[in-house]
Amino acid sequence: xxxxxxxxxxxxxxxxxxxxxxxxxxxxxxxxxxxxxxxxxxxxxxxxxxxxxxxxxxxxxxxxxxxxxxxxxxxxxxxxxxxxxxxxxxxxxxxxxxxxxxx
Numbered sequence: 001x002x003x004x005x006x007x008x009x010x011x012x013x014x015x016x017x018x019x020x021x022x023x024x025x026x027x028x029x030x031x032x033x034x035x036x037x038x039x040x041x042x043x044x045x046x047x048x049x050x051x052x053x054x055x056x057x058x059x060x061x062x063x064x065x066x067x068x069x070x071x072x073x074x075x076x077x078x079x080x081x082x083x084x085x086x087x088x089x090x091x092x093x094x095x096x097x098x099x100x101x102x103x
Contacts, residue, residue, distance in 0.1 A: 003077060003078065004075050004077065004078045004082035004083065004084050005078060005082060006075070006078045006079055006080040006081065006082055007080070007081050007082055007083065012024060012081055015083075015086045016029075018086075019086070019089055019090065019093065020093060022089050024081070025072075027074050027079070027080040027081060028072045028073060028074040028081070028085075029072070029073040029074070029081060029085050029086070029089055030070065030071065030072050030073075031070075031071050031089070031092075032068060032069070032070045032071075033068070033069045033070075033071070033096055034067060034068050034069075035067045035068075035069065035097070036067065036097070037066075037067055038063075038066050038067050040067065040097070041063050041066075041067045041068065041069050042063065044069055044095065044096065044097075045061050045063060045069060047095045048061065048071075048092055048095060051088070051091050051092075051095075052088065055084065055087070055088055055091075057073075057075070057084045057085075057087075057088050059071050059072060059073045059088065059092075060072040060073075071089075071092060073085040073088055073089055
C-alpha cells in the first residue's frame with residue numbers, strides 16, 4: 001500500500017468546508033462531541049473503534065468531563081493531514097446520534 005500524502009493547505013481548507021464542526025489544529029483535525037451521558041460517550045467511542053481498525057487509521061480519543069469526547073486525527077507516517085483523516089472524520093460524523101455534532 002502506498003504511503004499517504006500530506007494534503008496542501010488549499011485542499012485541507014476545501015475539505016474542511018465539507019465537514020460539520022471539524023477544525024484544524026496545526027497538523028490535526030479535531031472535533032468535540034457532547035453526548036447525553038457517560039455511557040453514551042463510551043458507546044460512541046466503541047462504535048469508532050472497529051471502523052478505525054478496518055481503515056488501519058487510529059484517532060486519538062479522549063472521554064472527559066463525564067460525557068464529552070474529543071477526537072484528533074492525523075496521519076503520523078505522512079507528518080500531517082491526509083485524505084485518510086477526512087475519510088475517517090466523515091465516517092465518525094455518521095456515528096454520532098442525531099443532533100450530536102451532526103447537521
